[in-house]
Amino acid sequence: MHNVRPALAVIGFLGAMIAPPWVPIACIVLLALRFRAIEAIAIGFFTDMLWIGAPETHALPLFTIASIIIVWGLEPLRLEFLR
Amino acid sequence: MAEFSHRSLHGARAGRRRLLAATFLVVFLIVLDIVTGGSVRSLIRTGATTLWSATARARAGIIETGYFRSHRALASENASLRDEVASLQEKAAQYNVVADENTQLRDLVHLASTERGITAPVVSSFRSSPYGTFLIGAGKNDPVAAGDIVLTPGGFVIGIIADVQDRTSAVRGIFSSGMTSDVLIGTTPVTLTGEGGGNAKGSAPRGVSIQAGDPVIARQYGGRPVGIVGKVESSPTSPDQTVYVRIPVNLESLRFVYILHA
Numbered sequence: 001m002h003n004v005r006p007a008l009a010v011i012g013f014l015g016a017m018i019a020p021p022w023v024p025i026a027c028i029v030l031l032a033l034r035f036r037a038i039e040a041i042a043i044g045f046f047t048d049m050l051w052i053g054a055p056e057t058h059a060l061p062l063f064t065i066a067s068i069i070i071v072w073g074l075e076p077l078r079l080e081f082l083r
Numbered sequence: 084m085a086e087f088s089h090r091s092l093h094g095a096r097a098g099r100r101r102l103l104a105a106t107f108l109v110v111f112l113i114v115l116d117i118v119t120g121g122s123v124r125s126l127i128r129t130g131a132t133t134l135w136s137a138t139a140r141a142r143a144g145i146i147e148t149g150y151f152r153s154h155r156a157l158a159s160e161n162a163s164l165r166d167e168v169a170s171l172q173e174k175a176a177q178y179n180v181v182a183d184e185n186t187q188l189r190d191l192v193h194l195a196s197t198e199r200g201i202t203a204p205v206v207s208s209f210r211s212s213p214y215g216t217f218l219i220g221a222g223k224n225d226p227v228a229a230g231d232i233v234l235t236p237g238g239f240v241i242g243i244i245a246d247v248q249d250r251t252s253a254v255r256g257i258f259s260s261g262m263t264s265d266v267l268i269g270t271t272p273v274t275l276t277g278e279g280g281g282n283a284k285g286s287a288p289r290g291v292s293i294q295a296g297d298p299v300i301a302r303q304y305g306g307r308p309v310g311i312v313g314k315v316e317s318s319p320t321s322p323d324q325t326v327y328v329r330i331p332v333n334l335e336s337l338r339f340v341y342i343l344h345a
Binding site for chain 2: 020046047049050061063064
């Protein structure tokens with residue numbers, strides 16, 4: 001289990017660069033389900049910074065927002081079920 | 084009756100503090116990026132571009148060892164055939180474009196041959212971006228500016244420069260998801276909505292003759308071609324026909340693009 005967290009983080013970061021968008025999202029969800037993972041927020045931020053257009057295009061950093069919501073939204077669940 | 088847990092909350096509190104700090108840090112970095120005109124984006128893209136190049140060399144090295152020889156042979160043949168098909172389709176589409184122009188007696192000069200532009204390498208994947216963007220290895224230093232038009236080697240418009248850093252730029256595909264383009268199919272004006280992956284969809288009156296393979300022209304990009312009609316669907320109960328348009332190029336096989344100043 002100790003290797004799962006770094007493995008998911010690496011897959012998430014690499015996936016943001018070379019894989020379809022669902023790969024980093026899946027890693028964010030899996031990380032957030034089991035851990036209080038700052039890596040999940042980092043993956044979301046990294047994906048946005050890599051691909052988003054200039055601020056003038058008014059594109060929201062959706063992956064960052066989604067990762068923050070997922071990580072904090074799953075906190076009660078983690079608190080209830082995980083040690 | 085409340086149940087007591089023997090679980091220590093100390094770890095949870097520390098974990099939450101770290102999460103909170105990470106959240107504020109990310110928000111701060113996004114604000115910093117906006118205020119500084121993209122300095123954070125520039126750093127991350129420069130690092131990613133370096134990693135892409137390094138990974139490409141490593142991947143080529145692994146393949147050359149022969150470990151995946153049988154798969155490589157098949158994959159190579161497959162890729163070669165796909166490229167050939169894409170190339171033939173692009174050539175056929177180019178012919179249609181020229182024939183269409185001749186039919187309408189339009190005395191157009193091919194703007195790409197008269198306007199000055201630059202060639203830039205594609206340095207990222209086309210399928211990874213959730214925002215319909217891809218990165219090219221040209222930036223402010225070359226110079227590239229936001230709004231410049233990005234063409235395939237065959238002259239089809241595939242995107243617009245959306246963000247410019249010193250050495251890299253983000254290109255937004257004209258058929259990226261949700262993006263609309265006003266185009267002409269023959270003489271029929273159609274508004275296309277991007278669906279990603281170089282595909283778009285629009286509707287035209289059912290009485291209008293539109294065939295698969297017809298060239299699609301966009302006035303907003305200087306009358307240049309943006310794709311070809313891939314499929315037309317109509318129903319007797321609907322006054323409109325749905326037109327599916329695609330870029331006649333295998334985007335993943337593109338290594339270089341041509342940039343024209345808007």
